Amino acid sequence: MKLLSIAIPCYNSEAYMEKCIDSLLVGGEDVEILIVNDGSSDRTAEIADSYERKYPTIVKAIHQENGGHGEAVNAGIRNATGLYFKVVDSDDWVNAEAYAQILKTLSDLIRGPETVDLLISNFVYEKQGAKRKRVMQYRHCLPVNEIFGWEKVHMYKGKYLLMHSMIYRTKLLHECGIELPKHTFYVDNIFAFEPLPYVKKMYYLDVNFYRYFIGRDDQSVNEKVMIKRIDQQLRVNKIMVDVFHRIKFNNRRHLRKYMLSYLEIITTISSVMLIRAETQEALDKKKELMEYIREEDRRIYHRLRWGIMGCASNLPGKGGRKTFIAAYKLCQKFYGFN
Numbered sequence: 001m002k003l004l005s006i007a008i009p010c011y012n013s014e015a016y017m018e019k020c021i022d023s024l025l026v027g028g029e030d031v032e033i034l035i036v037n038d039g040s041s042d043r044t045a046e047i048a049d050s051y052e053r054k055y056p057t058i059v060k061a062i063h064q065e066n067g068g069h070g071e072a073v074n075a076g077i078r079n080a081t082g083l084y085f086k087v088v089d090s091d092d093w094v095n096a097e098a099y100a101q102i103l104k105t106l107s108d109l110i111r112g113p114e115t116v117d118l119l120i121s122n123f124v125y126e127k128q129g130a131k132r133k134r135v136m137q138y139r140h141c142l143p144v145n146e147i148f149g150w151e152k153v154h155m156y157k158g159k160y161l162l163m164h165s166m167i168y169r170t171k172l173l174h175e176c177g178i179e180l181p182k183h184t185f186y187v188d189n190i191f192a193f194e195p196l197p198y199v200k201k202m203y204y205l206d207v208n209f210y211r212y213f214i215g216r217d218d219q220s221v222n223e224k225v226m227i228k229r230i231d232q233q234l235r236v237n238k239i240m241v242d243v244f245h246r247i248k249f250n251n252r253r254h255l256r257k258y259m260l261s262y263l264e265i266i267t268t269i270s271s272v273m274l275i276r277a278e279t280q281e282a283l284d285k286k287k288e289l290m291e292y293i294r295e296e297d298r299r300i301y302h303r304l305r306w307g308i309m310g311c312a313s314n315l316p317g318k319g320g321r322k323t324f325i326a327a328y329k330l331c332q333k334f335y336g337f338n
Contacts, residue, residue, distance in 0.1 A: 002032040003106050004084045005170060007076025009036050009069050013090035014043040016213075021051055023093040025058065030103050032082045033059045036075045039066025070180030070187035077173050083110060084119065085170040087163055087191070091213045092126075098207035102167070105205050114147050117172050117199040123164040123210035135208055136165065142204040149201060150254035157308070160262045163188040164210040172198050185229055186236045189266055194243050196259060197252075227277045230270075234285065237270045238292055245297045260303055267293070267304050271313035272328050275321050290314075 006024055010017055017035075024033050033055075035048040048061035062075050073087055084106055088094065102121060109116045122137040141155045142148070176198045180187040226233060240263055249256045267289070274286040294301040304310050312324050 002082035003030040003103060003110070004086060004167070005032040005034060005076070005080035005082030006086045006088055007034045007036055007073060007080070008088055008090050009038060009072030009076070010040060010044045010048065010090045011038045011066070011069075011072070012040045012042045012044060014040075014047060017044065017047060017090040020088060020090050020093050021059070023096065023099075024088065025055065026096050026099055027103055029057060030107070031058060032080070034062055034076045034079055035059060036062045036064065036072040038064060038068070038072040066183075068181075068183040068185070068187075070184055070190075071182045073180055073187070073191060077170075077178070080170050080173075082170055084167050085173055086167045087188075088210070092164070093211045093213075094209055095124075095207075095211060098209040101205060101207050102209055105203070106167075109147075109203060112147075114201055115169070116147060116201050116203045117169045118202045119167040120161060120165055120202060120204045121167070121207050121209040123162065123212050124208050126211045126213045136162070137206060137208075138165070138204055139206050142202070144204055144206050147201050147203050150199075150252060150258065153202075153254055153258055155258060155261060157261070158265065160258075160265055161192055163192050164212050166192055168195060168199075181235065181239065184235055185232045189236055190239055190243070193240055193259065193262060196255065197247050197249075223273070223276065226273050230273050230277065230282065230285070233270055233273060234289060237266050237289065240266055241293055241296050241300060244300060260300070263300070264304055264307055264309050268309040268313055272325070275313070275325060 004027065008017070008020060008024075021033065021035065024031065033051075035051060037045045037048050045061075045063055048063075051059045052061040060079065062079060064071070064075055067074075076087065077085065098121065102119070106119060109119070120138060120142065122135055125134045125136070127134070138159075138161075141153065141159055143152050173195060176195045178191070178194050180190055244259055244263055247256075247259070270289060271286055274282040274289075290301070290305060293304055305314065312327060315321065315324050
């Protein structure tokens with residue numbers, strides 16, 4: 001059995017997918033690389049097949065009709081045979097030295113007395129044109145090099161786990177029944193959120209493993225693109241509200257605190273993009289989102305509306321919105337996100 005399955009969702013990725021795949025091949029026979037061709041119209045399918053022919057014991061090419069990033073991840077989960085599962089987007093890559101440490105750590109953990117559900121590592125923003133690379137690390141929030149539970153997770157405001165930093169136990173993903181929506185961007189937030197109630201034990205390895213390329217004009221996280229696709233962001237936001245509402249936390253207050261904080265961040269991002277759109281229609285959608293949350297769960301609404309971020313994103317009038325966006329731009333400059 002493979003130690004790690006890695007899914008690479010690909011849609012018209014011929015220009016950059018080889019860099020991604022080559023960086024993952026360094027893992028050798030310990031890994032299973034699932035190249036998911038999501039209905040591409042360029043040479044993506046041809047490239048995927050060529051890698052499968054050259055590395056038949058490591059690479060598997062999966063071809064499907066276009067279903068979007070989420071459906072490509074779903075295909076990866078369905079086909080994964082490795083003990084652990086990771087998603088690496090086709091325009092990203094991994095660091096070879098950190099990769100070796102990741103595989104060694106996973107190998108050691110499966111031989112240990114406790115089952116680890118989630119391995120966490122750092123990722124680096126490979127922002128186009130940026131001289132200084134920003135690292136998203138968690139050494140001040142999580143124990144390093146030890147198995148721990150939610151009671152030891154202490155994320156400060158604005159800090160949360162992204163798909164890029166997460167390696168789940170594959171069986172856990174099968175057990176939780178996660179099914180990402182088709183034809184929807186930003187589903188990586190659901191992937192980093194919905195399985196968490198099934199996660200009991202975690203391990204944080206303080207290495208800069210994942211290299212997250214950011215800066216292409218057509219990239220889904222580009223601000224102008226996000227505003228254009230705001231309905232998909234709102235769909236993801238509402239799904240996350242629904243997921244949270246269904247969870248029976250049973251006194252797992254540390255897990256609840258983390259998930260509620262994450263939901264607060266995603267709702268703030270939705271508010272930012274709706275305000276940045278500068279249309280009455282967008283402001284109406286912002287109001288509708290909060291009404292949706294209130295109808296779903298008044299306790300969630302109270303936190304999201306009257307917490308620090310909620311109050312800031314709902315400052316009254318045009319002046320209030322300008323103040324909020326100014327604060328957002330300051331955070332954008334400080335943290336280096338897009």
